[in-house]
Amino acid sequence: MKVARKVLAFNFCLFTGLIFGCAQSEDSMDAIYPQRPIKVIVPFSAGGGSDTFARIIQRVIEDQELLPEPLVIVNVPGAGGTIGSRRVKDARPDGYTLLLLHDGIMTAQHSGQAAYGPEAFEPVAGTGDVGLVIAVTDDSPYQSLEHLMRVVVDEPDTILFSANLGAPVHFAGLMLESAAKEQGEARFRYVQHGGGAKRYGALIGGHAEVSAFSVAEYQQFRESGLRALAYCGIEPHPAVDATTALSQGFDVVSRNMQFWWAPKGTSSSRIEFVVGVLNQAMKSESVQKQLAELQIDPEVLSGSELQTELADRSARIAAVSQRPTIPLPNLPMMTFAIVCFLGIVVAGQSWKKEAIKSVIESVKRPPHVIRSMLMTILATIGYVLLLQSERFDFRALTFLFVLMTALIISEQPKRHLWIILATSLVMSVGLHAVFTKIFVIDLP
Amino acid sequence: MSGLPELISFMLTPTALVLMGVGTSLGILVGAIPGLTGAMLIALSLPLTFSMGGDPALVLLISMYVGSVSGGLITATLLRMPGTPASMMTTLDGYPLAKGGQPGRALGLGIGASLCGGLVSWVILVLLSQPMAVWSTKLGAFDFFSLVMMALVLIASVGGASLSRGLLSGMLGILVAMPGASPATGEIRWTLGFHALDDGFKLLPVLIGLFAVSQIVHELLTLHQPATRVDAAQSSLDWRWADWTRYKINLLRSSLLGTFIGILPGIGANIGSVVAYSAAKNSSKTPEQFGKGSEEGIIASEAANNATVGGALIPLIALGIPGSVIDAILLGALVIHGLQPGPFLFENNPQTVGVIMATMLFANVFMFGFLWLFAKRLAGLASLPRYILLPIILTFCVVGSYALANRMFDVWVMLGFGLVGVLMDRWKIPAAPFVIGFVLGPIAEEHLCAGLMESGGSYLPLITRPISLVFLLLAFALLLWSLRSVLRPEETQQWAEEEVADQSVE
The missing domain is CATH 3.40.190.150 (Bordetella uptake gene, domain 1)
Incomplete structure (x- = not known):
């Protein structure tokens, strides 16, 4: 057993050394760039x-x-x-x-x-500039951008524009409204649907009339029933079956x-x-x-x-002028109120019973179990804190962490030392290799 | 389905076969080890799939899902400890039968029934998901909102524990999903000035905290308790061709019950096996044998819990609404890989739908093979020393949370929800409704707000649209029904206590 203890001490020294050795030095502002990824x-x-x-x-x-x-x-x-x-x-x-x-x-x-x-x-x-496409479904009554915008002007706030609020798609709609100003006040009714597939779904399901898509999205959905009304670039796009909004008389460029x-x-x-x-x-x-x-x-x-x-x-x-959306219910506060109510109900149902039960449970557990649990939690928090500081090597920290927690949990740490050391080594080096080499994830 | 030859050749590539083999066997192993759940395995494996394509990732994750539901039967039968809560009912008859000198027969029945449940639910998955997806394009924003409301009431009321605790857990989940960007307008709220919270809490760290970390704490506190086991080494597995015909009605009934309970959003394998078990008992010629080693009981429980897997995949693929905690993670996996589940998955990514279905079929065959070959040896592996297992899982928790978005914030969130999980465990609040609420809350809000924008602020379509009205009425009826059973406490109370004792999912 003496040998084992020596090995353990040796390992600790080795890896503490390793940690500090690996602590990154400050970047020197050298002229050579780049020196690292x-x-x-x-x-x-x-x-x-x-x-x-x-x-x-x-x-x-x-x-x-x-x-x-x-x-x-x-x-x-x-x-x-x-x-x-x-x-x-x-x-x-x-x-x-x-x-x-x-x-x-x-x-x-x-x-x-x-x-x-x-x-x-x-x-x-x-790099890589590409315009948005204003599109409707194949069976939509609107045959041109002008046709659509005339209806928007005549009956404001009736045409549903499927949008991703705050994103360029939403602004394409707002720009169309501004461009139609000369004809009168144009107003779409914007409905939040999110990403391209969801906006397409809303159009096909009849839950909105018009939306804007990237050229890639447009190409993906064209076969299954999407029709372009206009392309919001400066020059026409070869893949889009519609002329530019500019050439249709609307000063809209949304790319x-x-x-x-x-x-x-x-x-x-x-x-x-x-x-x-x-x-x-x-x-x-x-x-x-x-x-x-x-x-x-x-x-x-x-x-x-x-x-x-x-x-x-x-x-x-x-x-473009932005309008506030219609007032929406304050769902966070409503949820909070319901949680408070239910919490009181549950607490009222079981207050006394629980209090007695948990006291009995904690008495039943031997103190060394509680101690090893607390030490494991502390070790975990320490590990995360050290990782966050980004001063130490991931492998060394992980090795130490697995080693420490295993020794804490094991009831006969000396007997299991070798298998624990092997596990720690595999976990630290293996995980690092798997994540950085195979999955190209940037570990702390 | 288009491109069937390509699909088959993809499934037979070495990569896909290896992924299925690894996924199924890991799933079985985790399912067999009490305290480790499939949800935990899949959540921790998700970061590993980030750099794979979407299809291989799904192959791996779905194989794990199938394996994890099946593995529990080994420990349930031999150690009298359900490896997963889903095999709780298997312990009732599996252990007595094994102890009575027939461990091979008990295992064989469970394995055979698992295969049958998996295959029946696969058939229904293939038949039902496309029509359901087509139908769902007709659902408007308000209809979706009502559907989600019904799902929430369903988990809270049928999900096992007492109604008030289930509801509280579900609402807490919704509340935790509130900080960050509003799903409807993108407006940032409730972040207390922490910009790291601008996108809210992410599912993965919350889940790892709730299930993995709190389970580790639980394991640490029960380290000193040894397990009992039956030695199965001498007995050979026993499942005969005659069993297929002898138990055909029980097999079919349990599998179908499991599948349809799986389809209902929010309630998973646990309830499936409980319902099938009681149905088998009620229609059995020898109901007095149930609980003392009845073969029919093992078959009902195992066929049903495996069948819920295929059932729960149906709403996920067709509607984009997860049927269980594991499906919630799969939903996340699809989104991370740029796939939008829901009606248009069939149209935009038919290949992916094919892969999901084919994996479900192959993984069941793999599961059967692995269990047949290794079931007896796995009982020994299930008692892998904790001092090796727990540090490994802890490290995976930290690295997995970090890898999600390359930031330490998520690691702290994970540790924080570990504490929440321990407290919820202490106060006997079930964790499953929390996760489902966490996932469904934003979906409900998004659709409600989209509906309001569509209607110009009017709530009327909630009751004037027929589909929405039906869902709301169903939700209301469910609520009343479970309130009624609260007033008649004896049996539900007892059931709830058992359920909470296992406090976990799938």
């Missing part, structure tokens, strides 16, 4: 349009070795892209954290969902461009470097081919061109 935050879930686009670019950069360090895509979905954009806004402006976010960054700001917009970032580049952003204060030399890499990537044959399949223009905007484009888009979005 560049993270691109995609504020939507994996598999969506933005994610697909990011991964096409990433693949080319990797295949053609355009960067000495890898480009890592990190999906941080939620709240219409604001969870991810906030992370980049607050990140260190060292060029190692970038954001890929389309026009939603402007519409979210203008609709009040986010308190900041393009001004909170350094714009890097704009989605994938913009690359860096945190405010990132040095311009690093931004230029990224622009150079993106330019090369977009020029490559495989990207051109893949973007052609997705019907996306392979252009890259940067520098003053980008600034002008952003200003133009912001102006168009800011020009």
Whole structure:
């Protein structure tokens, strides 16, 4: 048993050493960039349009070795892209954290969902521009945009526009209203349905009359009964069976461009470097081919061109007038009230019985069981805190954590030492390898 | 279904076969180990599937689902401990039969019945989900809202524990889903200034906390209690062809009951097996044998709990409404992989629907094979030492929560809900309605608000649309019915206590 204790002590020394050895040193602001992987935050879930686009670019950069360090895509979905954009806004402006976010960054700001917009970032580049398609179902009575808008003007607040409130789709509708101003007051009735598949479902089910779709969505649903009325780009799109809204007499341009952003204060030399890499990537044959399949223009905007484009888009979005939605019930407060009521009912039913029971239960348990439970909980909290500090290596911390908890729980720690050590090693190194190598998830 | 040859060739690729093998066997193992549930396994495995395509991910997760419902019968029969609450009824007859010297017969009956339940529910899944999906496009926002309301009342009232506790748990789940961006307008509310909360609490950390962490605490507190077991090594598995014909009515009835109870949103395998068991007892020629080692009892319980899997997948695929906790996780998995469950899954991703159905069929065959070969040895594995098992699960809880969105915030949420889970356990509030409420709450709100926007603020369509009216009336009737049984306390009270004792899902 002495040997075992020695081994244990040795291991502890070894791994404490390892932890501190692995603590990352502060970045030296060297001229050489990049020295470590560049993270691109995609504020939507994996598999969506933005994610697909990011991964096409990433693949080319990797295949053609355009960067000495890898480009890592990190999906941080939620709240219409604001969870991810906030992370980049607050990140260190060292060029190692970038954001890929389309026009939603402007519409979210203008609709009040986010308190900041393009001004909170350094714009890097704009890539892959594609317009929205105004569409109805095949059997819809509306044959042209003009026909539709005449009805909207004549009978305001009757035509149901299936929307994703606060997103570019919603603003396409608002822009149509503004463009029809000369004919009178145009008002759609907006209904929240969310993503493309849900909006399409609402149209097919007869729960809305018109909506806007990305070109990719439009192509996906066209076969099963979607008809385009107008394309909201400047030039007509080869894949859309309708002319532009501009040529139909409505001054509506609503496009989605994938913009690359860096945190405010990132040095311009690093931004230029990224622009150079993106330019090369977009020029490559495989990207051109893949973007052609997705019907996306392979252009890259940067520098003053980008600034002008952003200003133009912001102006168009800011020009539309927003209306508050109809008053909706305050569901959170209602739920809270019901929970309070039910809580009182349940408490009243079983107060005395429970109190006695739980006392008996806690007496029955031997103290060492309680102690090991509390120690396990403390170890877990410590583990998470240390991980969060991002100062230590994931593998070393996990090894120590599994080792400690196993020793706490085991009733004969000395006898089980070897199997516990083996488990700890497999868990720490194995998990790290599985997550970073196979699943490409960025562990703390 | 289009592309049947492609589907078959996909299912026969080594990747798909390996995923099914791994998924089913892991599911069986977890199902067999008391304290580990399928919901826990699937929630912890979900982050591992992020970088796979949607189809392979579903193959893995659904195989786990099928396996986990089946594995419980081993420990229920040999250790008198239901590995999952779904095999609670199997203990009643499986253990006496095994103890009476026929462990092989008891296991064989359970395994055969499981296969039958799985296959019958698969047939119904294939037959029913497409028509249901087509019908559901007619449902408007208000209809959906009423449907969800009915589902919520259903879980709270039929879900096992007392009505008030079930309702409280469901409403708590809805309340916890409230902070963050409103599903209707995107407006941010109730975040107390924490921007990390802008998207609310995510399902995965909440679920891992409620089920895995609180279960670990429970295990830690019961470390010193040893288990009893029957040694099955000498007895060979016994399931004959004659059993198919001998028990055909019982098998069919239990499987169909299980499937249809599975379809009802919110109530899963536990209730399925209880109902089928009582039905078998009521129509048996030898009801006095039930509870003392009746073969019919084992068959009813195991056929029904496996049948609920196929049943519960139907509303998930057709309506996008989860029928059980595991289906709620599967819903999350579909969305993460960019697939929108509901009526248009058939149209947009027919391949995915095919994969779900084919996996359900293959996994049942795999499950049967694995159980047949390894059932007896698994009883030993089920007593894997806790000091190895618990640290591994704890690490997975932390890493899994982090991997969801690459942020530590979710890890803290997971630990916080671990505490909530322990407290709910203490106060005997069931966790299943909480999860279903958490998932259905935002769906209800989204549809209610869409309906109000459509109608210009009027609530009238709730009762003027016939479908909506029917659902609301059903919900109301259910509520009254369960209030009535509260007033007649003896039997329900007893049932509730047993149910709460196992406090868990599936």
